[in-house]
Amino acid sequence: MHPAGKKNVLLLLNVNEFELLIPSEFENLGPIGLLDPKVRMGLADLKHRLSRLEGVLALKGIISKAGDKVFASNGKTVDFAAALQSCERAGGTLAAPKNEEENKAVLELAKQYNQYAYLGMRESETVGQFKYLDGTSVKYTNWYPNEPRGRGKEKCVEMYTDGTWNDRVCTVHRLAVCEF
Structure with missing residues (x-):
């Protein structure tokens, strides 16, 4: 006292x-x-x-937030391996939306840069089944109608600028969006 x-x-x-x-x-x-x-x-x-x-x-459109997660992009387009590497170097990983709120947060950045964005998931050994980079099964999805349809040839996932997803070969250049 x-x-x-x-x-x-x-x-x-x-x-x-x-x-x-x-x-x-x-x-x-x-x-x-x-x-x-x-x-x-x-x-x-x-x-x-x-x-x-x-x-x-x-405010500058460099990051977006959803729950406890922060999503960020430098605006550069690269292949999947380079996108993952740049996110890991920054202390994060590729964005992997686990619900609608997170999907919208990633979409904000895809729209900001007007680019399709890679997501942090890949097709598993079982054709048509996708897993997060940590190996857990993807539960939330937002596939574009009739996707995925790569039948094992398109192992990566991209987000369109409308927020829907498409399976894609991993060598095309897409926006790197990181999750922290």
Whole structure:
């Protein structure tokens, strides 16, 4: 308690949101509560700045967000292997929409650059069945009517600028959209 009878209150970053906490509540926060108050304030400031930066990038059409995911593109078109490599170098992977919201977020970038985009999935050994790059089965799909129809010859997936998908050979150049 402050000598004048007032509680000391500090701004603290608590994983996903800002909270006002009194010092006695820090012990319930685990390791973050043990940090020096200046470090906690620095973390809160950093989170605020990152949030603003995300807003600027979204405004410029460089990124789009869906849930906890951020999707980004540099606007370059490359083959599938190069797209995957560039995303991995940046610390992400190729965008692989798992629901309508994520599909719309990737679509925003495809429209922004007016390019078809590669998606992070490939046809499995079983013709007509597609898997995410981590090997799990694709559950959400948004195929263009009568697709996929590559019959094992078109192993990659592209997104059209209307948000629907098509199976495609992996050597054509498409927009690289990364997921983080």
